[in-house]
Amino acid sequence: MLKNKPKQLGGMIGLLLMMSLTACHEGSSTQQQTQDASAPSQAQSKQQDLPLIQAKTQPIVLPKVEVCEKDECTAYQLATVKTNVDWIDQFFLKRLQKDLPLAFNPPASEPTVSQAAHLTQSSNTYTVRYLGQNANMASFVIESETYNQGAAHGMYHKEYVIFDLKTKKRIMVDDLLQTQVQQKLINALYEANQNWLTQHQVSKDKLEITDNFYFGVHGIVFVYPLYELAPYSDGMTELTLPYSQAKGLIRSEYLPK
Template identity: 40%
Template sequence: MKINRFKIFRVYLVFLIGLGILGCQPQSSSVAIPETDQNVQIETEAVPLKGAAKVVCEIEGCIRFDLQTVDTNIDWINQYFVERIQHTEPVAFIKVIQKNPKKAHETHYLDQRTIKVEFMAQRAHLATFALKSSNLPRNHAQPMTHTEYINFDLQQKKRLALHQFLFNGSEQKLLEVMYRANAPWLNKQGIQLQQLKLSDNYYFDSSGLVIVYPAGELAPTAAGMPELKVPYADLKKVIRPEYWAILQQTTS
């Protein structure tokens, strides 16, 4: 009889302890749900990149830097561009003894390098920026320029490569529709379908997908960076539905 009473008491004690623990849990209505980046409307401001030297001189000459980034209301995007520019122009962030500072004022000893980040567009949780760079070597009349388009998924907090927009295995299908849409220009350049490759430099505008190639790859360097466009009507069968639902709103 004593054993039975002890068992009953032990079960009751465990029940009370469990009830006390549950009573200490916060009610679901009191838990704050943080706002995610996918719900944020991006705000941007162009700012000079902190910590970058304006002029760095070595024995062979000097480099003048003009490095600008964007200050947005999303911290991880800000950090992404700071790190990208630091990686692209590491000399601007290294303390170099100016062995001949007079050369900083002499044009024929001066390279000029510029980087600017521009916000282009936001569609729901997709955002596009342009990273524009220019390099004017000493004694050259024209700078070498390049624009890299960067597409972010704000929900996943990462940059999206072109293949991440596509159904698995649909790269060849995209190449075919891109070739058909740009056949007159490509034929003029002597480029056949089997020679064409996808570029990971791309953006979406109001009419469709724009794939960008480096100067000199598909056409003479003097022609700049070629752009091949694919209308939205040709993209439905290659774009993943979660992204197509966002992109098709652009055409409406």
């Protein structure tokens, strides 16, 4: 029996070593799984740093609905967005105050009612609307319409405003472009819209890149004001650069995910 004891002891030691190694392996595996599980949550937390825009359009209460100066009276109707992001709200409010100072600060003295009846009547309507969000990019549009008494028709405009929620700044065309590709962009935009541009007698040397753009379903849409590329009856011109042709011209971080 004494001869068997060393064998039994050796077997017990081997069993203990195997159990110890197994425990270490399981502990290491559990720790690795914990680290792997924490990785997605860290990425998600970075995404969660970006606000999910919630917005509604609401009218602005002005000191006066109609403001009269020496030669004309203008009726104002303004509406802006109310979002869950304060700096976006302030951007549009300051923008409207800059564009329409008389609407927010009418003159102290105005013509009498009888005098105002003989003045030119005009109207000015501004509306800010939220369009949507794609990752860190939030899109809005400022729709404006003006009409002056005696004019053949009113004038309207749509200005698209896209914010980078990471930098808290508006994205301009210069931000979109790779370095030194402006002429390549004009060439690509002209080629993608050549039929329409040829029909309207717009040559490539007359085409310029506008700062007014939005991200459409099929590509980046560059929007031109009334009369710039076509007659009033055609409305505002929209030229689309397909996303497939935008690669290499537009920075990848500004291409929709």
